Amino acid sequence: MTEQSLLLVHAHPDDESIGTGATMAKYAAEGARVTLVTCTLGEMGEIIPPDLAHLLPDELGEHRVGELEAACAALGVTDHRFLGGPGRYRDSGMMGTEENEDPRCFWQASVAEAAAQLAEVIREVAPQAIVTYDANGFYGHPDHIQAHRVAMRAHSLASPDARLYATAMPRSVLIAAAKLPADSWFDPWLDLTRTVADDEVTTSVDAEAYLDAKIAAMTAHATQITVDGEFFALSDNHGLRILGTEYYIRLAGPPGTSRDLFTT
Numbered sequence: 001m002t003e004q005s006l007l008l009v010h011a012h013p014d015d016e017s018i019g020t021g022a023t024m025a026k027y028a029a030e031g032a033r034v035t036l037v038t039c040t041l042g043e044m045g046e047i048i049p050p051d052l053a054h055l056l057p058d059e060l061g062e063h064r065v066g067e068l069e070a071a072c073a074a075l076g077v078t079d080h081r082f083l084g085g086p087g088r089y090r091d092s093g094m095m096g097t098e099e100n101e102d103p104r105c106f107w108q109a110s111v112a113e114a115a116a117q118l119a120e121v122i123r124e125v126a127p128q129a130i131v132t133y134d135a136n137g138f139y140g141h142p143d144h145i146q147a148h149r150v151a152m153r154a155h156s157l158a159s160p161d162a163r164l165y166a167t168a169m170p171r172s173v174l175i176a177a178a179k180l181p182a183d184s185w186f187d188p189w190l191d192l193t194r195t196v197a198d199d200e201v202t203t204s205v206d207a208e209a210y211l212d213a214k215i216a217a218m219t220a221h222a223t224q225i226t227v228d229g230e231f232f233a234l235s236d237n238h239g240l241r242i243l244g245t246e247y248y249i250r251l252a253g254p255p256g257t258s259r260d261l262f263t264t
Helices: 015-029 057-075 111-125 142-158 171-177 208-220
Strands: 005-010 033-038 079-082 129-132 163-168 203-206 226-228 231-233 245-252
Touching: 005 015, 005 111, 005 142, 015 033, 015 057, 015 203, 015 208, 015 245, 033 057, 033 111, 057 079, 057 208, 111 142, 129 142, 142 163, 142 245, 208 226
Parallel strands: 005 033, 005 129, 033 079, 129 163
Antiparallel strands: 163 245, 203 245, 226 231
């Protein structure tokens, strides 16, 4: 029997844990090869802990490498790479900022060059399923958009028969996740522009049994995420429940099932 192999292409350290951590932990625990490719070090992230606020961008990037290592350990993932090697592509910052113009940033990278690098990884690990973002990068971040473009190109170059998925947030799920406990110190928040209609989702991976692993991984990213029980917030302090079921839309490849990224 061919070993199941899952490849995830994420923009920054912490994206893997927030959006796909439970999925990664589930498949790793079940014996699949889980490979994570991160495109930048996340040098432009907003720092939450006051005692780390002094970190300059390059120092933050190095710090986040350690956070990512701890998160992968919590998820049981042992195969992690940075696209092109650590620091090859710099965090581009939020859309419309001056960091977008830095020639070192991922947003300015050649899609063809970056896709060729990712295609090498794809040929090595032979994934039957690849996960990245949709064409808008889930919420419009330039590095997420670029990760989508690079993954699409690499998929067509190296493994056009693999299933290619984008992460997704069903509207009803976000509405439920945004309901905070009465004593929560996070701020209420609901932005439906980051959701899709429930019926657009093609696959939901039930990994509730691995929720604790996901929470541990998110907690490891302490510069970017505040975790309180089963709820979390980024630097904006907008609270959401941490999800043990994660959702995807198939972009390419043969149809799968509604519950599994691999099965035909």
